[in-house]
C-alpha cells in the first residue's frame with residue numbers, strides 16, 4: 001500500500017481552536033471548514049445531552065443555555081479529579097460526582113469524560129478532512145503541548161481512537177512548529193537551538209529545542225497557562241474606559257467593550273493609527289483616534305511577562321541567549337508588532353514570522369504525517385521522558401529502568417527473580433519519580449505475572465519498559481522459562497498536574513542525600529536476609545556429613561544470630577561488616593558443598609556410563 005492509498009492527516013488539537021492539515025504532492029496545507037481554517041474547539045449539546053454541533057456551528061449556537069456549551073476541554077484532558085481543585089481558573093461546568101478519579105461533565109442526562117469530548121472535536125476534524133479530500137481517512141498525527149505528561153498524551157491518543165483515528169504519532173507542538181519552518185529536515189549533524197515562542201489567546205508557552213540533523217529534543221519548557229491575548233484585550237479595555245471616562249455597567253456591555261478592545265488591537269497590528277467609535281449600552285461612548293504607540297505602552301507590561309518565562313526556560317536548559325540560533329513564532333498574539341519587537345530585543349535576533357502563526361503547528365503535524373507515511377524523506381523526532389520510570393523491588397526500593405530525560409522512543413529491560421521459595425506469582429509495581437523509595441514515588445499501576453512454584457532465585461523474569469514515540473508506557477513481564485507474559489499499559493486516569501511534576505522534582509532534589517542513605521540501608525538489609533536464608537539452607541544440606549556440619553554450625557550460627565539482631569536496629573556500617581564476616585566464615589561450608597555436589601554428580605555419571 002502506498003502513502004497515497006492511506007494518507008495521514010495532521011491535527012492541531014487546540015484549547016480554543018483546532019486545525020487539520022495534509023502534506024502531499026501539493027505541499028503542506030490546511031484543510032478548510034467552509035471558508036475558515038480554524039475549527040473552534042467548542043461543543044454544543046441538545047436538551048437530552050446528545051452532541052448537537054461541534055466547531056463553527058457550535059460557536060454560533062453558543063448563546064444557547066450555557067450548561068449545554070462546552071469549551072477548553074483540552075485543559076482537563078488526562079487529568080484526575082484531584083487536579084480540578086488545582087486548576088488556576090474555574091470552568092463553569094457541571095462536574096459529576098463519582099467515586100472514581102475520572103473527571104466527568106454532566107450535560108442533560110449524559111456524562112462525558114474529557115477524552116470523549118476531545119474525541120468529538122477530533123471527529124469533526126476527521127470529517128472536515130474527509131470532505132476536503134473526498135475520501136475516508138483512518139490515521140492522524142495529533143499535536144500536544146511539550147509539557148503534557150504520560151497521562152495527557154495517552155488521553156489524547158485514546159480520544160483519537162474513539163474518533164475512529166489511529167494516532168500514529170503524538171507530536172509536541174513546538175516540534176511541529178519548527179518542522180513547519182523546515183528545521184530538522186537536513187541530514188547534517190550540526191546542532192541548532194530553537195526557541196519556540198507560542199503566545200495564543202489564553203496561554204503562553206516557550207520551548208527550547210535542540211535539533212541535531214533530523215533529531216529533535218525538548219531541552220526545557222516554561223510558560224503561563226493564564227497569560228494570553230485575552231490579557232492584552234483586558235489591558236486595552238481598561239485604558240479605553242479611562243480614556244472615554246465611561247464604564248460599562250452590565251456584563252453584556254463589558255463583553256462588548258472587550259471585543260472592541262480586541263478589534264483595536266488587531267487593527268493596530270497592521271495600521272499605526274485607527275479611528276475608534278466606542279459603543280455600548282446602545283450609545284456612542286467615545287470617538288477619536290488611537291495610535292499604535294499609545295496601545296504599545298498599555299500592552300508592554302503584559303508582554304514583558306512572557307520574557308521572564310523565556311529567561312526561566314533558557315536557565316532550565318542551561319543555555320544563554322547567545323546559544324539560541326532561531327526563534328519560531330506561534331499563536332495569534334505573535335501578530336502584535338510589539339510582541340515581535342520585544343522578542344527580537346530579548347533574543348537579539350529576528351524571529352521567524354513568515355508562516356501564519358495560527359497554522360504553523362497543524363502544518364508541521366502534516367509534515368510529520370507525510371514523513372511517517374513515507375511521502376516525505378525520513379526524519380526522526382525525539383522527545384524526552386520527564387520523570388524516571390521504574391519498578392518496586394525488595395524492601396520498598398525503586399529500581400529505575402528508564403531514567404529521566406531519556407530520549408523517546410526508548411526501551412529498557414532488566415532481569416528479576418523471586419525472593420521466597422514456591423512463589424506462584426510475581427507482583428509488578430510501576431513507579432514514576434526521582435526518589436529512591438516506593439513511598440516517595442508516584443504509583444502508575446500494578447500487575448501480576450503467574451509463575452510455576454520453584455526455589456527462590458531460580459525464576460528469570462524479564463521486565464521490559466517500552467516508551468513509544470507518543471510517550472505512552474507499556475510494561476511487559478516475561479517468564480523466560482515458561483514464556484508466559486503479562487502486560488500493563490499506563491492508564492490516563494492517573495493524572496498528574498504540572499505543579500505535581502515540578503514538586504516531585506524539587507522533593508527529589510531536596511531529599512537526595514537522605515534517600516540515598518535509606519536506599520543503601522534497605523539494600524544492605526536485603527543482602528543480609530538473602531545471605532542468612534542461603535546459609536541456613538546450606539547448614540542442613542544432606543550432602544554434609546555430621547561431624548563437619550557440627551563444626552560449621554558451631555562456627556556459623558552465632559554470626560547468623562548476631563546479624564539477625566543487627567538487622568533489627570543497627571546502622572549500615574555494622575550490617576555491612578557483619579555481612580562480610582558471615583560471607584567469609586561460610587566460605588569453607590560453601591566450598592565443601594560444591595566439592596561434594598561435583599563428586600556426587602561425577603559418581604552418578606560413572607555409574608550411568610558403566611550400567612550403559
Ligand code: AMP
Pocket residue numbers: 016017199200201202228229230262265266267269330331332333334335336357358
Ligand atoms: P490563538 O489562541 O493562537 O488562536 O490566538 C488567539 C489570540 O490571537 C487572540 O487573543 C487574538 O486576539 C489574537 N490575534 C489574532 N489575530 C491577531 C492580530 N492580527 N493582531 C493581534 N492579535 C491577534
